[in-house]
Amino acid sequence: MVIDNNFYMTLALREAWKYQGLTYPNPAVGCTIVAESGEILAVEAHHKAGESHAEVNALKAAYFKLTNDSYILSLQNSANIHTHLLSNHHGIFENAKLYTTLEPCSHQGKTPSCANLIAELGIKEVYVGSNDRNKKAANGSLILSMSNCTVYSEIMKAECDALLLPFEKILESNFVFFKWAQRLNGTTDAGIISSESSRKQVHAMRDVCDLLIIGGGTVRADRPTLDARLVDGKAPDILVLSRKQDFDKMIPLFSVKGRKVFIEDNLERLREYKNIMIEGGSQMYALTRNVVNYYLCYIAPSLGGEQSIKFGDDKFEFLNVDKESEDIIVWMKRRI
């Protein structure tokens, strides 16, 4: 294995993908910090909108590793972490290298600018994957370059762009992903398939989705709630894709508070939403194939079941394969 810039960027990428689908309306971003000595000080990601950016999470972990100042671990608010770092860094980051999958933000949003923080800490080399085309946040590289920091752009650009695509689609119009869970042998019937940690992750995604699309057949058969109760999250609006309107309104999904439910036979409704998850099987795959950007599959370490997915003859590219929990979690895109 070659230990080079791509290795450090790959660590950042893998960490960031763990939070894909969870950071809306922010992008999934990962960051690795390498000390002047060559030691990896931190590999962190952005977890959730409103929380610290990947760079701040990484600087926080790196600062603790270098100083053992545990006070910083008690800080959750990004502005407070910025302030503590700026007051206490004493030049420890001066010759560190920072790898980030996305150009550090230039703007003061919910958190202060990462580019300014990195510049003020005296980091001299920043390796960037994708450039930020979001006008509000862009020009972080310019701020860094003007501050005596060398910025190396387009490190693993294709991989970083694939990580960023959901965010870019949201800026442009919306991001649509199709999620399913299957056993190793491709079956989707016969009870609960994926692990509790995978199901929690899906609930956390529902919490930040604004629309969830589901097929009428599934609603009738499974009588689901489709909320985010496993993470105490909010329930997204629902589009039941169905030609018929006659659903038993006692099915739990219809009585979740604060949610709109549409029963429609087309996908026009998507135009009103930004972050859209589809949960379904073979029929939904076919019906939504032309609007889906990414696919997310949970593969459970089991066999059994009778009913296999039948999605035609499509080919995919595996974008990220994660095996931190019991299941294999695969993000992929269809090859056109």
Place this chain on the structure above:
Amino acid sequence: MVIDNNFYMTLALREAWKYQGLTYPNPAVGCTIVAESGEILAVEAHHKAGESHAEVNALKAAYFKLTNDSYILSLQNSANIHTHLLSNHHGIFENAKLYTTLEPCSHQGKTPSCANLIAELGIKEVYVGSNDRNKKAANGSLILSMSNCTVYSEIMKAECDALLLPFEKILESNFVFFKWAQRLNGTTDAGIISSESSRKQVHAMRDVCDLLIIGGGTVRADRPTLDARLVDGKAPDILVLSRKQDFDKMIPLFSVKGRKVFIEDNLERLREYKNIMIEGGSQMYALTRNVVNYYLCYIAPSLGGEQSIKFGDDKFEFLNVDKESEDIIVWMKRRI
């Protein structure tokens, strides 16, 4: 992500699993070397019997990284690498840490002892996953401890033991793994499924297998050769598991030189062999279920096909999931 001893050991583990099934009669082993500064100098694995051990591959890469002495890159023979390192190290490894999934070998086999080399290079901390129960090679940790080196044992022991299991089974009796390739939706019919690089890897495994088991139905239907031509390797002996003896002897597998072919209706023949691969589908899975140690599945990024694997309701534990090439490569064991 926590950057600690487990992180460095995990890098060694992931690298080693890439060569699982290829190192027979040696174990798959991985090694990470971290400089005194904390910089990762190398992450390497043992690739093939007769070639350098993981520790030597890692020391070679680390030495080059530290010295830029490209002469060492020209050395393939392990004894020559040992000699060059011992003559030219000038103490550069003295405070390095070495992480190895298996206790460094103590014996002079096809290559000189790794434990002596590590001790003579002055490495002061060695982190070991599994202890070597192979009497010929064991006691590496003792050699190190007697040489002013601190050995930390049982780092990620369960994971390292899972990596080592094939070797231990071979010492004990034999190792049997069941390999199949499928599409994402679990189908195994309708032509070539896995990528060229996956197929080459399977041929490389056949090259070091001594027995390959295949079902009679597959032999009749596919008329395979079952050699290792993609890697110019040797063809293993074949056990065709079949009740009937009447095969068309024009089927290519019967005329590969230097190979024995058995047509038998039982698995008694396994006792005569050490490293045994089974290639098959649903029927072979059922017939061999009680003798298989590990399963190896190549998952191609595609859909299509009609015939799904039907392996019953077994549960697995995913031991390693690799996505370096186009396919996902999964090593797993059945949960009892």
